Amino acid sequence: MADTFILWLLLVAAGGFTWWRFYRLLRPMKRAARAARFDQPLRRLAGVARALGLHERLLKIRYSGILHAMIFVSFIALTTSIVESFGSVLFPGFSLGPIGGTTWIALLQDIFALVMLAGVVLAAFQRYVLRPARFRGSNAIDATIIYVLIVTIVVSMIFEATFGILAGKAGADWRPVSHALAYALSPLRLSGEQAATAVTVFYWLHVTSILAFLIYIPGSKHRHMFLAAPNIYFRSLKPKGMLPRAAPDKPPAPVASVEQFTWKDMLDAYACTECGRCQAACPAYAAGLPLSPKLLITDIRDHLIDAGDTPLIGGVIREETLWACTTCHACMEACPVHIEHVPKIVDMRRYLVEEGKIAPMLQEALSNLQRTGNSMGSATRMRARWTKGLPFKIKDARKEPVDILWFVGDFASYDPRVQDVTRKVAMLLNEADVDFGILYEAEQNSGNDVHRVGEEGLFEMLALRNIETISGCSFNRIMTTDPHSLNALAQEYRAFGAVYEVMHYASFLLELIETGRLKLKAEARGKVTYHDPCYLGRYNGGFDAPRALIERAGYRLAEMPRCRENSFCCGAGGGQIWSDDSGVEERPSENRIKEALSLEGARYFVVSCPKDKVMYAAAVQSLGAEDAIEVVDLADLIARALAH
């Protein structure tokens, strides 16, 4: 009776204290900005089941994925022991016995106790011996405390069972581990009474360590035990390339201080496991810039918990940190609990833009965009100048109907280093007898990167101007040479009610080849490698068409280790192309070229984004690797493989 009373007391006290700790922690969420994340419950649940059940993202780092799966599954199995331990004392007479508590459940507990311990040993080995760089900046003491608590809980459980066997309790047959331990301890020759005392001691050690664990959780990154599933449930179901926006006429508000974040942003911060997978994937971090997506999230979290007097932006989070992001989405792709880093960064950038706190180069680019609709500040009337020198005239889609409306993009139009490729695309379309046209000087920058720089008003201006021009044209589909424009036209313009069928030129060229409109000569042409642009691949799933094209053109593709979803950003996205590389230790583009050089015998570094052509050609040059590898566009490959 006394035991029951004491345990109730302990449970209520610990439960209440834990609840209070959670309440204090999560309190800011009550007054946070709204986020619409309550739709499609089934799809949301399915996502949670998939994430937990398959451990897909976790298993991308095999060792750590496996150890997490071991701990996770063991934890589920061992909840039976928790239920049993508490239930039997809180409600005298309660037992799992009737449903197998002394048979198969006991067996599971014994086995998973070992699996759990093995998992913790692997985790500790990883943290203290392997020490992957992604843990840099994570709280190691927190992890250690958790290891100690888990080991105490599991070991006390095993010893309770072991001494139970020594005290003559039945059920030893179903507890191989405890049985073996009991056998090992038999030389001690404990009396029944002594063994029973030991059972009591280990019982109380077991339950108190569980309660200690419970109390400890709200202040630890191991909160994710409770928050990971809800965080995955409330993940964004919008297309990846669409920044959150409440309504067409309601531009998202800038975030200047932590309470202006949405409740989901806050939940993200609390749910972070500090695993550092985002940090390991981040090109800005790799370049030595002051941005770690992990620390960004944990800084927001710590600031939520205790704001003190430091401002969020410029205090807790440096301006340079916000400007370092290329919005490449690698962090979000890697995060096992589906935390959304990029929208937070953009929200905070919006504040800096509103305040006019931007670097001179970016200011110049944005002012140019305001004035001329292109970041270089070139005259609008020069936009279609690249068409000079083509042996045919491209239709003006504003004046006559076309099948394919080609949205060319700024770099492809203006940059002399890319214009050649642009002309090749035109030649290929002409060769295939495609009925296509362009918007000439009425085309404006799509605004994709302007949006990500946080310049919401300018983004709207550019988007609305393009939408207005396009709405005056008669066409069937839009093709673009620029993945950034692809993302804006296909994903972002929807927010203004403009829905188009947009394709990247790789898919369209492939279509032309498959339908026999473009004929290629079958010939083996050697080995190449291919770089997935962030806004084509990760953002819009365009992984396969470029690869199919490479193959059709007769080349063999050697993949770089970081390919497809794991592709490594060239460093130019999200407005980075408009900033200098001060503070950069190693340019992401050079890091990437080195990766390509490590492949044996890949002659060409194939790109499918005009910015990539510029970025990588410069990187090859500055590495002095012109003899080893050449940057070519998909269109170059196809043009070379033409059948005539």
Place this chain on the structure above:
Amino acid sequence: MHIAVIIRLVPHTDSELEISDDGTDIDREWIDTKLNEFDDHALEEAILLKEIVGARVTALAVDTEGADRLLQTAIARGADEAHKISMPADVALCSRTMTLPVAAAVQKLGAELVLTGVQTPHDIYGQLAPYLGGALDWPQASAVSGIGADNDGILVQQELSGGVSTTLRLALPAVVGVQTASQPIRYVAGSKLRQAMSAEIGTLDTGAEPLEIGVKPTGLIASTAAGDVEMLNGGADAVAAKIHALLSERGLLRGERQ
């Protein structure tokens, strides 16, 4: 204090300039225009004064194509009001011809300080500010890189050659040709710009007759670029070595250790 800022649209010189058929002007059919860079600084300086001493700022531009948008931008930047100034249609626009209509507009508005850019690509001698000073019979200073104000008038920072600058005191009313603002030009977010795009810009009809043009161009010649560019390729070390070799070959290295 009421400040009038005169802002002008000038050809975008990044575009390829072509000479018009009669050979006396650039072909304006195919070029973009933009706010004159020095006028941009004059506007910024006016807004800074507004913030520091609480001045009222009025932006003025001659009524030409694009003037509305130009003046709306000035409002987004912080100008309190903006007006176009009407000009007879057949008059070629230059500092001299715009002087009297602008001076009349300034008087009509009752402004006491006129700021404008020190020069434009058209007017490299910077005549507008002195012309206006003359027409209004107000004191005038040019090549100014910062303005302060106190009870007795304004203090202007003037750039002299050889890295020397001087501070002059001007009693108001006065005209100032601004070279640079005392702070970098701030960025105006697109949201503010969009808001200002709906502002109605009125026209001031002064009735002032422009002065006759004194000098007429007889011909315009495009300068020819002097070609020779050599690209240095290779890694940083190799490029550095080539630069070093080139400099030393041309005797441009001083005190080089042998």
